[in-house]
Amino acid sequence: MISRQIAGELTATAAEFPVVTIIGPRQAGKTTLARMHFPGHAYANLEAPDARQLAMSDPHAFFSQFPPPVIVDEIQRVPELLSVIQVLADSSRERGQFILTGSHQLRLQEAVSQSLAGRTALLRLLPLSISELETAGIRCTRDEYIHQGFMPRLYDENVDPTRLYRSYCQTYIERDIRQMINIRRLTDFEHFMRLLAGRVGQVLNLHALAGDLGVSSTTLKEWLSVLEASHAVFRLNPYFENFGKRIIKSPKIYFTDVGLASYLLGIESPEQAARDPLIGNLFENMVVIEALKNRLNAGKEPELYFYRDNRGDEVDLLFRRNRQLVPIEIKSAMTFNMEFVKGISRFRKIASNARKGYVVYAGDLTPDLPDARVVRFTEVDTIFKDSAS
Incomplete structure (x- = not known):
């Protein structure tokens, strides 16, 4: 199992806060990180129907079955549980009693800000970094990294990248997206993701994309916010302080895993990545996200x-x-x-x-x-x- 650089920050925050919330994209390693670091904690996964039903119908019975210290996976599935966690955390002076994970930033952060303000540390975990891989003795070429990306399963289980990202997209679009917004035609959303992949590293122009898709720019703004909320993409904003009106003020968009962007572009091998006209954009995507990982793993704001x-x-x-x-x-x-x-x-x-x-x-x-x-x-x-x- 590959060691994660955010582990030190997790240890430090669990010693200071009663609750630690780990958010990030699906399959980035949140559950593995939590269970490796807190092997003595009870574990409940709210994706499991029986655990979710118990948490929704009788939260106190849920915590009788899974008493703290406890890891609660995919907490955004039952946000009502957070008010009970607040009461339990306030009644105890113990630190690190609740380790929560979640994949939907907006829904989870709204609930956390209402129920656990001042009681939880919030950590953001992205897929593996190059530094983490090299520390584990894994070294790849530029084109191999761009093709296969950085999902932990690729390196822990030797999964084929194309199959992994195909499954990832099907799960993400058919389940997660349907939970967050009402999309009449999922194929339009898939097409939007592919168009975004073809524009990584470029200044975002939603009006042009709306024309390509035949969907309003207002709808695309909503779709983009969903991609951000589920940590599929990262918005890089322009810096325009003290530079006047001549500065471009639209953001750039990058995928939090370059392997997903490559999959969406139909890249099926490192050799194909090397020949792709967008190799420069994909390489920029990889480096920008490496910088982002470095900051988040240290518990810092990106800046x-x-x-x-x-x-x-x-x-x-x-x-x-x-x-x-x-x-x-x-x-x-x-x-x-x-x-x-x-x-x-x-x-x-x-x-x-x-x-x-x-x-x-x-x-x-x-x-x-x-x-x-x-x-x-x-x-x-x-x-x-x-x-x-």
Whole structure:
């Protein structure tokens, strides 16, 4: 079993709060993480009909059968249980008594904010990171990572990526989506996901997508919020503080697992990934999400943005720390080119609070230049270690 970097944060929060809530996409490893770290806790899965029915009909009987300390899986299925957890947590001074997991961010966060405000720590777990895999002795090429993604089952059980993501999409769309919103034609939602996969790393234009799909942009906003709420995609917002009206203010969208994006694009092998016209976009997706994982695994807010203005100046990723900005350019090429640094150099002239940046690419040469340090894509975590100093 591959060790997770968020484990230290889980241990720390369980020692400080009576309740710890772990949210994230399906199959990211939330249950495995909780059960490995708290082997002495009782365990209840609210996906199981009998456990869910008992929790809904008689919460006190439920906690008699599954007394704290307890792990409650998929808590969003019975949000009414949270008010009972509040009472039980308040009646005891014990920490780490309730470990909750959930896959639907909006529904769960609304319920948590009402019932468990100040009583729970909230951790967000995404699929495996490159750093976690390399620590476990697993090393893949750029194209292998892009094709297969980072779901734990791929590495723990050697599951075929295409079969895994096909099953994932069927489960996600046919069950989870139906629970969250009323969609008359699920094929339209599937088509929307495929169109989004073809636009990762691009500034989002819902009006154009609405025209392609024949669905209103208002409906697409709702669908996008569902994808975000279930942690399937991540919205990267532009940074426009102090730059005036010339800045692009629409977000970019990335899939929280690049393997899902590749599946939606019909990529069935690493060789096909290497030849795909969107290899640069998919590589950017992978690196942006690696940065996001690094922040979330440390229990931090992402503080990640991008910069683009109407003159075409752009920085793929900005990391804000202590009012300073770290510009990061992302290139899928395996050969370094000084052109990679130009966007960072221009941005440092525009932004007085911009620090020396980074170029993340797929090659081996890693020079240290005046405006940027060059790192391999497998070393994204070093950016945040350096920025902490």
